[in-house]
Amino acid sequence: MDLDGWERVSATEWRIAPRAPMRVAAVLYADEALLRAMDEKVRQQLVNVTRLPGIVEAAYAMPDAHWGYGFPIGGVAAFDADAGGVVSAGGVGFDISCGVRTVLTALRRPQFEPHQLALANELARAIPAGMGRGGYLHLDDAQLGEVLTGGARWAVEHGYGEPADLLRIEDGGQVLHAKPACVSPRAYARMRDQLGTLGSGNHYLEIQAVSEIYRPEVAEILELHRDDVVVSIHCGSRGLGHQIGTDYLQEMVHAAPSFGLQLPDRELACAPIRSDLGQRYLGAMRAASNCALANRQVLTHLLREVFSRLLPAATLRVLYDVSHNICKEETHQVDGAPRRLFVHRKGATRAFGPGHADVPDALRTVGQPVLIGGSMGTGSFVLVGAHADGARAFGSACHGAGRSMSRTGAAKRWSGRQIVAQLAERGILIRSPSMRGVAEEAPEAYKSIDQVVDAAEAAQLAHKVARLEPLVCIKG
Amino acid sequence: MHRQPETMPAIAEPHWEVYAHGADVGIRGFGAGLAEAFEAVGLALTSVVCELSRVQASHAVEVHCAAREPEALLFEWVNAIVYEMAIRRMLFRRYRVAIVDCELTASLWGEALDPQRHEPAVEVKGATYTDLRVQQDDSGRWSAQCIVDV
Numbered sequence: 004m005d006l007d008g009w010e011r012v013s014a015t016e017w018r019i020a021p022r023a024p025m026r027v028a029a030v031l032y033a034d035e036a037l038l039r040a041m042d043e044k045v046r047q048q049l050v051n052v053t054r055l056p057g058i059v060e061a062a063y064a065m066p067d068a069h070w071g072y073g074f075p076i077g078g079v080a081a082f083d084a085d086a087g088g089v090v091s092a093g094g095v096g097f098d099i100s101c102g103v104r105t106v107l108t109a110l111r112r113p114q115f116e117p118h119q120l121a122l123a124n125e126l127a128r129a130i131p132a133g134m135g136r137g138g139y140l141h142l143d144d145a146q147l148g149e150v151l152t153g154g155a156r157w158a159v160e161h162g163y164g165e166p167a168d169l170l171r172i173e174d175g176g177q178v179l180h181a182k183p184a185c186v187s188p189r190a191y192a193r194m195r196d197q198l199g200t201l202g203s204g205n206h207y208l209e210i211q212a213v214s215e216i217y218r219p220e221v222a223e224i225l226e227l228h229r230d231d232v233v234v235s236i237h238c239g240s241r242g243l244g245h246q247i248g249t250d251y252l253q254e255m256v257h258a259a260p261s262f263g264l265q266l267p268d269r270e271l272a273c274a275p276i277r278s279d280l281g282q283r284y285l286g287a288m289r290a291a292s293n294c295a296l297a298n299r300q301v302l303t304h305l306l307r308e309v310f311s312r313l314l315p316a317a318t319l320r321v322l323y324d325v326s327h328n329i330c331k332e333e334t335h336q337v338d339g340a341p342r343r344l345f346v347h348r349k350g351a352t353r354a355f356g357p358g359h360a361d362v363p364d365a366l367r368t369v370g371q372p373v374l375i376g377g378s379m380g381t382g383s384f385v386l387v388g389a390h391a392d393g394a395r396a397f398g399s400a401c402h403g404a405g406r407s408m409s410r411t412g413a414a415k416r417w418s419g420r421q422i423v424a425q426l427a428e429r430g431i432l433i434r435s436p437s438m439r440g441v442a443e444e445a446p447e448a449y450k451s452i453d454q455v456v457d458a459a460e461a462a463q464l465a466h467k468v469a470r471l472e473p474l475v476c477i478k479g
Numbered sequence: 480m481h482r483q484p485e486t487m488p489a490i491a492e493p494h495w496e497v498y499a500h501g502a503d504v505g506i507r508g509f510g511a512g513l514a515e516a517f518e519a520v521g522l523a524l525t526s527v528v529c530e531l532s533r534v535q536a537s538h539a540v541e542v543h544c545a546a547r548e549p550e551a552l553l554f555e556w557v558n559a560i561v562y563e564m565a566i567r568r569m570l571f572r573r574y575r576v577a578i579v580d581c582e583l584t585a586s587l588w589g590e591a592l593d594p595q596r597h598e599p600a601v602e603v604k605g606a607t608y609t610d611l612r613v614q615q616d617d618s619g620r621w622s623a624q625c626i627v628d629v
Contacts, residue, residue, distance in 0.1 A: 072626075098604060134592065135593075202602060204601050242565050245628075248605060268608075406501065409502075409504070410502070410503070437529075437600045439600035440598075443601065
């Protein structure tokens with residue numbers, strides 16, 4: 004996009020002052036090159052978000068912002084229920100509580116490398132990935148209802164993991180105030196055999212090595228050292244979350260006139276937080292969050308089973324688990340006073356800084372880990388939140404690289420088999436049920452993750468701790 | 480060769496296309512009538528998942544949906560196919576649609592998804608309102624389209 008209309012606040016902060024019908028400013032964190040490379044739609048969508056009732060402070064966009072549905076992906080917006088604030092199904096997205104979990108293995112790269120091929124093959128067999136591959140659990144509606152209330156805690160109580168895992172998951176692994184009764188029968192039906200599955204698209208399970216440490220004192224607390232082997236899992240709430248997103252998007256679009264809402268874009272569909280529809284959506288969304296947390300927990304269990312068979316020297320412990328498509332009720336300082344806000348993060352990661360009460364005890368001195376996934380051939384990053392008081396974008400940072408080329412474009416340009424062969428030459432083993440899927444996820448179809456992360460660091464959204472490079476990638 | 484069911488309608492292959500959109504994909508169908516354009520959208524949707532030629536039309540599924548206007552009906556229709564694909568773990572190769580007063584009844588012919596043979600590239604999460612359009616051009620030809628989230 005061109006820079007017209009953007010006021011340059013600093014090298015990495017851009018602002019559009021509010022003028023009617025905007026209610027608040029639009030603020031975008033990125034360097035000039037990233038901003039220029041963004042689609043014009045990002046500005047338009049961000050400005051549209053500023054028009055929603057009850058929005059507080061500003062609508063924010065992260066350095067990886069791109070054209071989404073209603074909200075830009077990489078968008079953050081907070082609403083005050085007391086000020087007529089809204090909750091938006093589009094502002095959370097279809098893949099509710101999609102997120103990243105990173106697991107430490109206590110292995111060093113030289114210990115791992117002799118087992119790389121065997122692990123790649125065994126993980127491809129053991130981890131259900133791609134469309135049409137169900138999980139090992141078959142749950143009836145009553146059992147699913149328990150998952151939707153219990154989250155990762157349900158999974159641990161049923162033998163999928165260890166109680167200590169829960170300490171390293173947002174909300175202790177269980178989002179409160181979930182309402183499984185607000186989830187449609189269709190959403191239940193889509194989840195029956197999906198718990199413990201990766202899904203497809205940009206979701207993955209990846210074995211990675213720490214290739215660089217930027218803040219040794221923080222890395223020490225996170226127990227990350229150069230050449231350590233870790234595993235990252237990127238996935239969400241599967242068919243259940245997709246169906247909830249669809250159901251409530253549609254209901255909110257239809258109900259908008261009854262709330263007196265004039266939406267500049269149907270995808271911005273929302274409902275007042277203090278309405279029956281708003282409360283039902285929040286209850287269903289929290290249920291989907293628990294589904295996502297349980298999903299990543301069951302996948303971690305499958306991962307542990309594979310490592311215990313092939314490389315028993317490994318001890319798998321959760322570093323952290325954070326969602327990046329979610330609306331959370333949080334307290335933030337606004338104009339010097341604490342306010343209870345419903346913070347939407349759509350393709351944005353919560354990034355609470357050192358000392359924040361919601362950061363696990365063991366990590367509180369350094370801040371909450373921010374897990375940022377790259378494409379399969381490049382790298383991923385671990386950062387930590389920069390501000391205890393959520394001073395930037397309500398304590399948020401970017402979530403990934405973002406695409407630079409469409410799926411259709413990538414599938415035309417690259418062959419999946421070639422990509423797998425090229426990456427194998429670089430020591431990266433890709434396993435996927437679909438070669439077209441691999442082509443669509445070609446590393447070069449994504450923006451530079453390094454540029455995005457450097458902008459997040461320069462904008463003081465989060466601090467870089469470690470870079471991770473892929474060794475094995477199980478793609479959905 | 481697989482023998483198609485006798486109830487299969489003898490129609491020309493409808494005209495459809497997929498188009499690029501950011502991280503996701505657009506689907507578009509054309510037809511002499513609204514129903515035919517919706518049938519073509521179904522084929523475009525299957526082709527987002529895998530190559531159409533890999534899918535056989537051996538089993539039929541019935542779908543019914545309704546809405547207040549054609550665009551809302553398209554949203555319902557695409558989501559109905561997504562739902563049937565998900566819960567039955569099927570892919571669909573032929574669609575026959577009838578629309579009367581924004582009430583749609585359809586037969587979908589397809590087969591059980593076989594990951595090895597179909598190599599599904601992505602799973603469709605749902606229809607979106609982005610680029611959602613149902614329209615008739617000056618020559619009377621219908622088109623129906625939307626972006627799907629994958």
